[in-house]
Amino acid sequence: MGTRQRITKVAKSLFHNRSYADVGIKEICDKAEIQKGSFYHFFSSKRDLVLAVIEEFAQDWAHGFVHEAFDPKLPPMERIDYLIDAAYFWQKAAKDLEGHMPGCLFGNLALEISTQDDVLRAKLTAVFLKAKERFRCTLDEAVECGKIKPLDTQRTAEAMLAYLEGMILIAKASNDPETIYRLGSALKSIRIELDA
Amino acid sequence: MGTRQRITKVAKSLFHNRSYADVGIKEICDKAEIQKGSFYHFFSSKRDLVLAVIEEFAQDWAHGFVHEAFDPKLPPMERIDYLIDAAYFWQKAAKDLEGHMPGCLFGNLALEISTQDDVLRAKLTAVFLKAKERFRCTLDEAVECGKIKPLDTQRTAEAMLAYLEGMILIAKASNDPETIYRLGSALKSIRIELDA
DNA sequence: ATTATAGTTGACCGGACGGTCAAGTCAAGT
DNA sequence: ACTTGACTTGACCGTCCGGTCAACTATAAT
Numbered sequence: 001m002g003t004r005q006r007i008t009k010v011a012k013s014l015f016h017n018r019s020y021a022d023v024g025i026k027e028i029c030d031k032a033e034i035q036k037g038s039f040y041h042f043f044s045s046k047r048d049l050v051l052a053v054i055e056e057f058a059q060d061w062a063h064g065f066v067h068e069a070f071d072p073k074l075p076p077m078e079r080i081d082y083l084i085d086a087a088y089f090w091q092k093a094a095k096d097l098e099g100h101m102p103g104c105l106f107g108n109l110a111l112e113i114s115t116q117d118d119v120l121r122a123k124l125t126a127v128f129l130k131a132k133e134r135f136r137c138t139l140d141e142a143v144e145c146g147k148i149k150p151l152d153t154q155r156t157a158e159a160m161l162a163y164l165e166g167m168i169l170i171a172k173a174s175n176d177p178e179t180i181y182r183l184g185s186a187l188k189s190i191r192i193e194l195d196a
Numbered sequence: 197m198g199t200r201q202r203i204t205k206v207a208k209s210l211f212h213n214r215s216y217a218d219v220g221i222k223e224i225c226d227k228a229e230i231q232k233g234s235f236y237h238f239f240s241s242k243r244d245l246v247l248a249v250i251e252e253f254a255q256d257w258a259h260g261f262v263h264e265a266f267d268p269k270l271p272p273m274e275r276i277d278y279l280i281d282a283a284y285f286w287q288k289a290a291k292d293l294e295g296h297m298p299g300c301l302f303g304n305l306a307l308e309i310s311t312q313d314d315v316l317r318a319k320l321t322a323v324f325l326k327a328k329e330r331f332r333c334t335l336d337e338a339v340e341c342g343k344i345k346p347l348d349t350q351r352t353a354e355a356m357l358a359y360l361e362g363m364i365l366i367a368k369a370s371n372d373p374e375t376i377y378r379l380g381s382a383l384k385s386i387r388i389e390l391d392a
Numbered sequence: 393a394t395t396a397t398a399g400t401t402g403a404c405c406g407g408a409c410g411g412t413c414a415a416g417t418c419a420a421g422t
Numbered sequence: 423a424c425t426t427g428a429c430t431t432g433a434c435c436g437t438c439c440g441g442t443c444a445a446c447t448a449t450a451a452t
Contacts (some may be wrong), residue, residue, distance in 0.1 A: 008292050013203065017311055018311060018312060019215075019217060019308050019309075019312075021215060021217030021218050022217050022312065066384075073204060094301040098311075100310065101310070101311070102311060103307055103310070107307060107365055108307045110309070110365060110368065110369040111291065111299055111303060111304045111307045111308070111365060111368060111369075112215050112304070112307070113215075114297070114299070114310055114369055115213055115214060115294075115296040115297070115298060115368075116214060116215075116218065116297065118371075119290035121369060121370075121371065124369050125369050125370045128366060128369055128370075131288060153380075155379065156376055156382070158366065158375075158378070158379060159359075159363075159379045159382040161362075161366065162359060162362035162363045162365065162366045162379055163333045163355075163358060163362050163386075165362040165365050165366065166357075166359050166360065166361040166363065166365065167355075167358045168360020169303055169307060169358065169361050169362065169363070169365065170324060170354065170357065170361065172306065172307060172311075173306040173310055173321050173324055174309050174317075174321045174324075175310065175314075175317065175318050178352075179278040180343045182351060182354070183351065183354055183355045183358055183388070185388055185389075186351075186352070186386050186387065186388050189385065189386060189387050189388075190382050190385060190386060191382065191383075191385050192358075192379070192381055192382050192385075
């Protein structure tokens with residue numbers, strides 16, 4: 001594996017499990033077994049790195065379990081159940097490994113740096129926008145084939161994303177992945193009617 | 197105002213608008229117009245301070261707009277509308293002042309430090325627990341007087357809290373308080389049925 | 393007046409931080 | 423054989439970090 005990939009791999013894990021401010025470049029370099037100069041050959045700054053990490057993680061995510069969950073072969077509303085399952089198993093596995101639920105990297109970073117860096121914030125909103133679109137398409141499909149009554153799919157999609165993030169936040173705060181199962185069933189019940 | 201109060205007041209504002217790791221003791225001391233030695237007379241560590249800040253903020257919150265919103269004179273479900281309003285105005289006002297939505301201090305801290313300090317995490321879960329109880333009592337009351345159909349008030353309360361936090365997260369990520377209004381109407385629609 | 397205590401000062405500590413840089417390695421292109 | 427340019431090394435920079443400390447002052451009880 002190339003040096004650059006080793007850096008982002010280590011950084012992804014550290015940023016996800018701790019926080020942006022808490023993880024230093026030195027530690028990243030040590031864990032990636034490189035020197036600081038090498039780091040600055042690939043990234044012009046720590047901020048540049050986290051930008052790359054967000055991008056990569058969004059890719060991993062989109063092609064990973066999100067892609068699985070939003071399987072077009074599944075009935076639309078079942079995809080949402082699948083998503084809850086995937087979120088649960090991921091967080092559960094991470095906790096078993098590291099001792100703590102890492103939560104959602106995007107949510108974590110959003111709350112940490114949104115007030116401090118508008119470029120990073122914009123990057124994160126773009127990630128959230130894509131996730132929202134995934135929900136919206138699913139809802140549109142469900143409405144189209146009559147599985148659910150018509151509703152404001154745009155807003156409902158946004159609300160579902162918010163609920164997903166909120167669930168993970170609460171679960172992380174109690175370090176209890178079961179929270180995701182306990183609260184997951186409400187995700188499908190979220191509705192925002194048209195013309196509110 | 198006493199020195200200790202000045203410290204916590206400054207710290208509350210800084211931690212809320214930035215993050216725990218990003219705010220240094222030096223800066224807190226400067227803004228509170230005291231010396232570092234004075235700080236360590238009142239607090240044994242930065243961690244000790246943030247513990248006090250969480251406690252104080254939870255008090256402010258409980259006696260402030262949460263107390264207003266959960267007014268027992270209001271019909272139970274209207275309290276939730278009121279809560280959305282209060283959250284919106286608070287975040288809006290903060291954004292107009294500082295340029296950025298600070299979000300929820302407890303949510304921010306929870307995501308930042310949950311994986312790193314179990315004592316602080318426990319403190320935050322205690323705050324969330326109280327908020328959840330507020331929701332649960334409101335739901336119980338609404339069920340009792342027939343305003344809503346019976347449901348799992350325990351879990352639904354937790355889900356509502358999660359949704360509230362998630363909404364604020366998404367709103368902060370887009371630095372747009374209007375998000376709270378756009379998504380707020382779904383809060384009351386959240387339901388978790390009994391015997392799931 | 394003396395003493396005890398609470399509060400305050402500002403210099404100081406070691407170490408970590410993000411970031412720089414001159415020097416060198418090495419493989420591919422000519 | 424020589425040059426180029428990507429990559430790596432490790433020492434180094436100034437600054438800031440959380441935290442310590444001995445000395446000083448203000449207050450209030452005896």
